[in-house]
Amino acid sequence: MKSIVLIKQIPDTGEMSMDPQSKWLVREDVNKIINPFDTYALEEGIRLKEQHGGEVVALSMGPEHSKEALKEAIAMGVDASILISGDVFRGADAQATAYVLAKGIAKISEYDLIIGGIYTSDGATGQVGPAVAEHLGIPHITGVRKIREISETRIEVERLTDGGVEVVEAELPALITVVKEINEPRLTSLKGIMKAKKAEIPIWGMDDIEATEGRVGETGSKAKVIDTWIPQRSKDVEMLEGSAQEIGKAIVDKLKTAKII
Amino acid sequence: MNFELTEEQRMIQKTVREFAQEVIAPGAERRDETTEFPEDIVKDLGEMGILGLPFPEEYGGVGADTVSFALAVEEIAKVDASLALTVSAHISLGCAPLYYLGSEEQKKRYLTPALQGEYLAAFGLTEPNAGSDAGGTETTAILEGDHWRLNGTKMFITNPTYAGYVVATARTAKEGISSFIVPKDTPGYSIGQKYEKLGMRSSDTRELIFSDARIPKENLLGTEGEGFKGFLKVLDGGRIGIAALSLGLAEASLEAALKYAKQRVQFGQPISKFQAIQFKLADLATQIEMARMGLYRAAWLKDNHQKYTKEAAMAKLFASELAVRAANEAIQIHGGYGYMKEYHVERFLRDAKLLEIGEGTSEVQRIVIARSIGC
Ligand SMILES: Cc1cc2nc3c(=O)[nH]c(=O)nc-3n(C[C@H](O)[C@H](O)[C@H](O)COP(=O)(O)OP(=O)(O)OC[C@H]3O[C@@H](n4cnc5c(N)ncnc54)[C@H](O)[C@@H]3O)c2cc1C
Numbered sequence: 001m002k003s004i005v006l007i008k009q010i011p012d013t014g015e016m017s018m019d020p021q022s023k024w025l026v027r028e029d030v031n032k033i034i035n036p037f038d039t040y041a042l043e044e045g046i047r048l049k050e051q052h053g054g055e056v057v058a059l060s061m062g063p064e065h066s067k068e069a070l071k072e073a074i075a076m077g078v079d080a081s082i083l084i085s086g087d088v089f090r091g092a093d094a095q096a097t098a099y100v101l102a103k104g105i106a107k108i109s110e111y112d113l114i115i116g117g118i119y120t121s122d123g124a125t126g127q128v129g130p131a132v133a134e135h136l137g138i139p140h141i142t143g144v145r146k147i148r149e150i151s152e153t154r155i156e157v158e159r160l161t162d163g164g165v166e167v168v169e170a171e172l173p174a175l176i177t178v179v180k181e182i183n184e185p186r187l188t189s190l191k192g193i194m195k196a197k198k199a200e201i202p203i204w205g206m207d208d209i210e211a212t213e214g215r216v217g218e219t220g221s222k223a224k225v226i227d228t229w230i231p232q233r234s235k236d237v238e239m240l241e242g243s244a245q246e247i248g249k250a251i252v253d254k255l256k257t258a259k260i261i
Numbered sequence: 262m263n264f265e266l267t268e269e270q271r272m273i274q275k276t277v278r279e280f281a282q283e284v285i286a287p288g289a290e291r292r293d294e295t296t297e298f299p300e301d302i303v304k305d306l307g308e309m310g311i312l313g314l315p316f317p318e319e320y321g322g323v324g325a326d327t328v329s330f331a332l333a334v335e336e337i338a339k340v341d342a343s344l345a346l347t348v349s350a351h352i353s354l355g356c357a358p359l360y361y362l363g364s365e366e367q368k369k370r371y372l373t374p375a376l377q378g379e380y381l382a383a384f385g386l387t388e389p390n391a392g393s394d395a396g397g398t399e400t401t402a403i404l405e406g407d408h409w410r411l412n413g414t415k416m417f418i419t420n421p422t423y424a425g426y427v428v429a430t431a432r433t434a435k436e437g438i439s440s441f442i443v444p445k446d447t448p449g450y451s452i453g454q455k456y457e458k459l460g461m462r463s464s465d466t467r468e469l470i471f472s473d474a475r476i477p478k479e480n481l482l483g484t485e486g487e488g489f490k491g492f493l494k495v496l497d498g499g500r501i502g503i504a505a506l507s508l509g510l511a512e513a514s515l516e517a518a519l520k521y522a523k524q525r526v527q528f529g530q531p532i533s534k535f536q537a538i539q540f541k542l543a544d545l546a547t548q549i550e551m552a553r554m555g556l557y558r559a560a561w562l563k564d565n566h567q568k569y570t571k572e573a574a575m576a577k578l579f580a581s582e583l584a585v586r587a588a589n590e591a592i593q594i595h596g597g598y599g600y601m602k603e604y605h606v607e608r609f610l611r612d613a614k615l616l617e618i619g620e621g622t623s624e625v626q627r628i629v630i631a632r633s634i635g636c
Binding site for chain 1: 272305
């Protein structure tokens with residue numbers, strides 16, 4: 001069983017801010033983490049390897065400092081990590097990102113399963129996983145909360161939907177994206193960190209993945225971000241005191257005065 | 262000169278920080294109240310490798326450096342000084358003597374399980390009549406055939422309940438002091454009641470009693486009569502641990518004080534706008550930065566196999582006195598609220614006081630420093 005886990009390094013969810021000019025997220029000088037959903041993907045990939053043998057590889061597209069996230073993946077237990085990086089890839093939308101990742105996967109060539117998080121906490125499109133699968137011409141299942149069975153040729157999973165749970169099967173190779181219910185990511189072991197220190201992480205560019213110019217980065221992106229902003233949070237807070245009944249009544253009075261009810 | 266942490270130092274710092282914030286912090290206040298020892302968390306620390314952090318992989322350690330050890334202790338101390346003391350004492354008092362002085366056989370048998378987190382390790386030096394004056398050790402060890410027979414009492418020892426062995430100092434027929442590995446299940450070795458303490462309340466501090474305790478002959482650690490030299494070396498490393506603990510605690514005090522000062526409004530403005538409060542905070546921030554430099558440098562000297570006795574004593578002295586000052590000022594900035602348990606800073610002060618006493622009092626640090634500058 002060989003799995004490829006797609007991961008992305010993002011600014012710490014608690015510390016996000018936006019460059020007012022470019023409308024891009026500020027990615028420098030902030031604490032960076034592995035996209036939380038991707039840690040579940042990593043854990044699942046590592047568990048598959050532990051249970052079925054084989055190999056698990058982490059793949060990311062991003063600026064050079066994404067190497068840190070890829071080293072963390074090695075510290076968690078993946079066998080190897082690969083980074084696709086370079087200025088041309090900057091500013092990619094979900095489609096351009098998926099194209100590049102699919103090219104990277106094609107270069108790795110042998111795999112049974114690709115695992116990603118259901119979405120990233122910074123972009124939140126949820127499109128990259130499925131689009132990668134489309135590029136590769138393989139089936140995909142999103143929102144997986146449990147792998148029920150997996151063999152050389154087939155996977156059966158439980159998929160979390162708005163209404164409940166679906167049981168879905170697919171032929172391998174396939175791509176799945178996972179939700180938090182799937183597992184409990186392990187503690188990073190410090191031994192793993194020392195192992196990661198020694199690991200070489202190859203950086204692939206346009207030529208390595210044989211990508212077509214014009215299909216990557218900002219130029220390859222059909223979606224243009226027109227405007228983004230962080231909603232203003234009002235700091236006007238009024239604390240009500242008294243018994244539950246008194247507070248309840250006071251709230252109703254206030255809502256009435258404000259003509260909300 | 263390079264003031265930047267290496268990539269793996271940063272990763273270790275981040276991993277321990279996340280674990281400390283998410284897993285250790287939530288119960289710290291409760292444990293201070295109940296004095297309950299967090300066995301589960303210590304088990305997790307073992308799994309992560311923290312209990313074997315600065316020792317080579319061949320003995321079951323992680324193979325990280327002293328700087329990483331300091332970073333880890335600092336992060337734990339920010340949220341729970343008692344647990345940081347448990348870890349620091351385990352590594353630099355319990356494990357270090359085995360690593361420095363132990364034979365291959367002793368390392369494999371006793372050190373490896375300790376580094377892998379199977380059990381903790383402890384160091385028994387202090388006695389009723391031998392504190393700062395550790396040379397005044399009265400515990401005796403008499404060689405009888407293939408056994409040593411130990412008699413005596415050790416005071417204020419950290420970790421013994423959970424320790425697979427304790428390294429104990431004693432006098433033998435030969436002049437000087439010797440060290441011995443005393444396994445937990447040794448007949449004649451017993452562990453006393455938990456002390457009621459001012460601070461560091463969920464760390465395990467007890468009296469050890471050796472009453473005709475019999476240990477195998479091969480449990481002598483290092484050379485007979487040369488234990489004094491050995492534990493001076495151990496204490497040098499221990500001071501880096503206590504300095505890191507102090508730094509973490511001081512940072513926690515500053516963080517709490519700063520946050521509170523920005524929220525608390527008196528006379529129509531946050532108290533952080535009053536210069537009297539600002540100066541306190543500015544002083545603490547400055548001293549914390551200086552303590553950090555001193556500590557990391559001492560750790561760096563150790564990692565680079567240079568002399569660091571003086572620097573470790575200075576780092577411990579400065580940081581521990583800062584930890585007390587910082588906690589004290591944090592309470593002052595909190596006013597009456599700071600005196601209440603709910604705001605944590607009173608715990609910081611109680612915990613901090615130990616740091617001026619353990620592993621050599623502030624007076625002893627000054628003696629060490631004075632000696633090393635030629636007095
Ligand atoms: C919570 C806790 C945990 C501990 N853990 C351990 C442990 O794991 N292992 C262990 O072996 N010990 C441990 N100790 C003991 C600790 O190291 C000693 O308490 C410390 O070394 C001081 O010894 P003492 O208490 O006998 O004080 P004393 O040595 O009696 O000192 C009393 C006072 O006299 C001062 N003084 C002494 N000599 C001089 C001098 N020459 N010049 C000037 N002033 C002097 C001291 O600085 C101090 O202010 C622990 C203590 C505590 C409180």
